[in-house]
Amino acid sequence: MQNIAAIFKKEFKTYFLSPIAYIFMTVYLIITAFLFFQGFFLINQADMRGYFDILPWVFLIFAPAITMRSWAEEKKVHTLELLLTWPVSDIEVVLGKFLASFALLAIVVVLSITIPISIAIIGHPDMGQIVGQYLGALLMGAAYLAIGLWVSSTTENQIVAFIIGAVATFVLFIISTPFVTMVLPPFIAPLFTFVGLGSHFESISRGVIDSRDIIYYFSVVGFFLFLNVCSLGSRKWE
Amino acid sequence: MIQSSDSVMLEVKDLNKKFGSIHAIRNLTFDVKKGEVLGFLGPNGAGKTTTMRIITCFIPASSGTVKVSGMDTVQNDLEVRKRIGYLPENNPLYQDVLVDEYLKFVGEIRGLKGAKLQSRIDEMFQVCGLTKMAKRQVGKLSKGYKQRVGLAQAMLHNPDLLILDEPMSGLDPNQIIEIRQLIKKMGEEKTVIYCSHILSEVAATCNRILIINEGSIVASGTPDELTSNASQSGGFVLRVKGTKAQVQSKLSAIPGVTAVTIQESGDWLEATVTSGKEDVGEKIYKCVSENGWSLAELKRHSASLEDVFTQLTRG
Numbered sequence: 230m231q232n233i234a235a236i237f238k239k240e241f242k243t244y245f246l247s248p249i250a251y252i253f254m255t256v257y258l259i260i261t262a263f264l265f266f267q268g269f270f271l272i273n274q275a276d277m278r279g280y281f282d283i284l285p286w287v288f289l290i291f292a293p294a295i296t297m298r299s300w301a302e303e304k305k306v307h308t309l310e311l312l313l314t315w316p317v318s319d320i321e322v323v324l325g326k327f328l329a330s331f332a333l334l335a336i337v338v339v340l341s342i343t344i345p346i347s348i349a350i351i352g353h354p355d356m357g358q359i360v361g362q363y364l365g366a367l368l369m370g371a372a373y374l375a376i377g378l379w380v381s382s383t384t385e386n387q388i389v390a391f392i393i394g395a396v397a398t399f400v401l402f403i404i405s406t407p408f409v410t411m412v413l414p415p416f417i418a419p420l421f422t423f424v425g426l427g428s429h430f431e432s433i434s435r436g437v438i439d440s441r442d443i444i445y446y447f448s449v450v451g452f453f454l455f456l457n458v459c460s461l462g463s464r465k466w467e
Numbered sequence: 468m469i470q471s472s473d474s475v476m477l478e479v480k481d482l483n484k485k486f487g488s489i490h491a492i493r494n495l496t497f498d499v500k501k502g503e504v505l506g507f508l509g510p511n512g513a514g515k516t517t518t519m520r521i522i523t524c525f526i527p528a529s530s531g532t533v534k535v536s537g538m539d540t541v542q543n544d545l546e547v548r549k550r551i552g553y554l555p556e557n558n559p560l561y562q563d564v565l566v567d568e569y570l571k572f573v574g575e576i577r578g579l580k581g582a583k584l585q586s587r588i589d590e591m592f593q594v595c596g597l598t599k600m601a602k603r604q605v606g607k608l609s610k611g612y613k614q615r616v617g618l619a620q621a622m623l624h625n626p627d628l629l630i631l632d633e634p635m636s637g638l639d640p641n642q643i644i645e646i647r648q649l650i651k652k653m654g655e656e657k658t659v660i661y662c663s664h665i666l667s668e669v670a671a672t673c674n675r676i677l678i679i680n681e682g683s684i685v686a687s688g689t690p691d692e693l694t695s696n697a698s699q700s701g702g703f704v705l706r707v708k709g710t711k712a713q714v715q716s717k718l719s720a721i722p723g724v725t726a727v728t729i730q731e732s733g734d735w736l737e738a739t740v741t742s743g744k745e746d747v748g749e750k751i752y753k754c755v756s757e758n759g760w761s762l763a764e765l766k767r768h769s770a771s772l773e774d775v776f777t778q779l780t781r782g
Contacts, residue, residue: 231575231578232576234575235572235575235576236576238572238575239561239564239572242564242568243561243563243564246563246564247563306559306560306562307555307557307559308559308560308561309559310520310525310555310559311553311555311559311560311620313525314523314524314525314548314551314553314555315548315573315576315577316545316546316548316549316576316577316578317545317576318545464525464526465526465527
């Protein structure tokens with residue numbers, strides 16, 4: 230536990246040592262607020278449905294931006310060799326890094342709390358629904374981060390990590406959208422719908438937290454963190 | 468050399484490592500005792516870094532075992548890592564953090580806390596001369612200071628086994644002397660493995676040397692043993708005045724001399740006399756005085772570690 234905490238602390242601090250975290254926060258908040266309020270007054274409804282509908286697409290860019298550096302940089306400057314000869318297990322390192330990236334994403338997402346507050350001032354939104362939507366967004370963000378982290382562990386180039394991370398999450402997201410499932414043979418379509426990231430966010434963006442979606446996101450996180458541990462372990466393969 | 472097994476710090480047995488078709492390490496067997504500073508020498512690609520990576524549990528061996536104070540590096544890897552301090556080749560560092568933050572992070576990972584951690588950090592600052600640099604960003608330090616940060620990282624938890632891969636690169640002569648003394652001091656009670664290409668450095672610091680080439684040990688012993696075993700021992704260099712042919716034939720006639728090479732430099736002749744184990748110094752002098760040559764210089768040509776190294780690792 231102490232090891233995870235030490236790695237978490239260091240990783241989290243590192244985000245704020247360079248301008249990355251600040252740029253990230255500012256840009257994220259401006260873009261999401263802009264995109265959301267474009268349609269908000271037209272629809273004229275005091276809810277955040279529109280906000281959470283665009284989130285999967287925004288995360289597509291922002292989640293890999295958080296994680297691209299995590300492993301790629303360590304590989305590039307060879308600090309990985311140092312890190313992995315310290316008395317920490319590979320799992321602890323992976324968890325520490327994942328939690329740090331999640332903490333950054335969570336902070337940014339929570340900072341957008343000004344939006345529901347603004348809405349509450351001008352209307353009467355369903356706060357329970359908004360809390361559910363936020364929780365769902367964090368779950369989905371965690372899944373994106375786990376994927377991005379794994380991709381970062383397979384390369385030593387940050388840009389490659391970013392692009393492949395974005396593409397990987399994009400593919401995993403769209404395979405469950407009607408756009409894709411419509412053209413699939415009927416017996417495969419349900420499988421794609423279940424595996425894809427997109428379908429599980431639909432109910433969440435309505436503010437409904439279904440235990441199946443929670444389990445799904447936890448499994449995705451677990452699976453990709455596992456792949457991440459494997460990819461660290463690959464140095465031991467012959 | 469029989470030693471009780473409890474003083475053995477590191478035990479490497481029949482170590483092999485293959486990367487695909489490349490056989491990087493072949494049947495490497497050696498041990499290092501407590502209180503020993505072992506110099507680990509070899510040309511590029513000899514398998515030095517690979518060996519260090521196996522000892523530090525970064526990669527496993529293809530076959531063979533490594534034990535650090537009796538513990539296996541595969542079965543007990545976390546325990547082994549706690550006892551090792553490692554400065555990898557090229558000294559990788561986290562660039563963005565401040566020097567004191569970096570050491571604090573390393574300390575926490577090493578399980579140090581609170582006052583103990585702080586006192587260790589302070590000690591490292593003192594020992595490595597980093598006190599003024601505590602609040603600087605690691606990535607912006609000069610190469611020498613980065614090297615010190617790397618050393619401080621490796622020694623922070625007072626490890627039983629300290630592994631240094633090229634620790635002196637980027638240090639100025641004064642710093643080299645400081646760090647050399649530091650390593651010697653560490654070596655009194657701990658165990659140090661010192662990889663280097665800089666042979667004079669190894670000769671000055673280590674009390675035992677291991678030379679490897681193409682993954683196997685080609686020589687092992689104290690610096691003196693290694694140089695005296697080298698075949699060039701017993702050679703002499705002399706500067707005399709005389710006719711070249713005469714000097715050549717007379718010197719070659721001395722019993723025990725195996726070869727004589729002569730070079731002309733101005734009025735003088737510079738002769739290099741190679742002999743076997745036999746000491747021919749006196750005979751050379753007699754030969755010179757009997758022939759009435761003027762003698763300006765007569766000195767023993769002792770093999771340096773460089774000679775030993777090139778002899779053993781070339782071709």
